[in-house]
Amino acid sequence: MSTPTLDTIAGSRAAVDLAAVREMWGDLLAAIDEAPRGEWPPRDSRALGVVTVIDSPDGPTIGRIPLTLREHPAPLNLNALSAAVEVERALFTAADHIAHQAQRPVSTARDTHGRYIRNPDDLLDPARWHPATSAGPGSRHHGMHWCAVWLEGRALNDQSADLFTPLSAGALAELADIAARARRVVEQALARAGRRTVLDAPCPWCSGTLTAHTTGDASTAVIVCGTGEPCPAPVPLSGGMRVWQGAALVPLYTALAAAAEKTGDSTHG
Ligand SMILES: [Zn+2]
Known part of the structure; x- marks a missing residue:
């Protein structure tokens, strides 16, 4: 086993970011179907001045032709849609490029008439990425999640018989950049x-x-x-973190309001 090189570090970074994108993808698709939230943070806490909502400057982004649109005939959140389209396109394009660079072409076989054909077993190998062509979307048909999984495999140089060659240092660095950007775009859209x-x-x-964090309506906030465990807040730990939910949110709001009032006093007094 060799020591980690800059290449393997870039590959690991890419894989981590791609996994993060995959994990957030469901949330992002769900967000497309919801109007940008006005309910969270709750109006009363905003009135207290303790919370800032990041404005969502909705701009028209229609005109892109994402596969996601198929499932979202009436998108309500154009920021989320735009992010999904951008990320999907970036990762699909990366997969197409990498397939051309690092994936063995389909081998040939002979049919019953002795003619050379593309080996059907090799062609249908599920580990293959099929780039989009004028004839169809290829593996894009399977969606962003599979695309991210496939790219993670290339980033980590997972072997599948002799199907793939390791990515060059340049290709790994490029993939790491694409993955990092995709992660940022998704995170910002979710925020x-x-x-x-x-x-x-x-x-x-x-x-x-x-x-x-909200997953649906504001009541599930x-x-x-x-800070994690060292935080002395009087709420139970959950996964090593202090977490407020349900009724526990009330004392938190009270404490935040008291702190805001104190800050206000010191600023104005
Ligand atoms: Zn704390």
């Missing part, structure tokens, strides 16, 4: 969709960063302190 909102106000107990 704008109100699914992940970093609160302006720090944790009243430890000054850590508070992040609000969960707020997490980024």
Whole structure:
């Protein structure tokens, strides 16, 4: 086993970012079908001045032809749609390029008449990525999730018999950049969709960063302190983090309001 090189580091980074994109993808697609949130953060907490909502400057982005549109005939959140289209296109294009560079062409066989044909077993190998052609979308048909999985395999140089050759250092670095950008785009879209909102106000107990997560309506909001276990906030730990949800949100809001009031006093007094 060789020591990690810059190449393998770039490959691992790409794989980590691609996995993150995959994990957020469902949330992003769900966000397309929801109007950008006005409900979260709740109006009353915004009135307290403790929370900033990142504005979502909706611009018309129709005209792109994503596969996602098929499942979203009436997108309500154009930011989320635009992010999904951008990420999908970037990863699909990367997979097409990499397939051309690092995937063995389909081998030939002879049919019953002795004519050379493309070996059907090799052609149908599920590990293959089929680039889009004028005849059809190829493996894009299987969606972004499979595309990300396939790219992760290339980033980590997972072998499938002799199907793939390792990516060059340049190709790995490029893939790492594409994956990092895709992750940023998805994260930002989810933040704008109100699914992940970093609160302006720090944790009243430890000054850590508070992040609000929503998965559906505002009633399912969960707020997490980024400090983790050392945070002395009087709520139970969940996965090593202080997490407020349900009724526990009330004392948190109260503490945030008290802190905001104090800050206001010191600014104005
Ligand atoms: Zn805290």
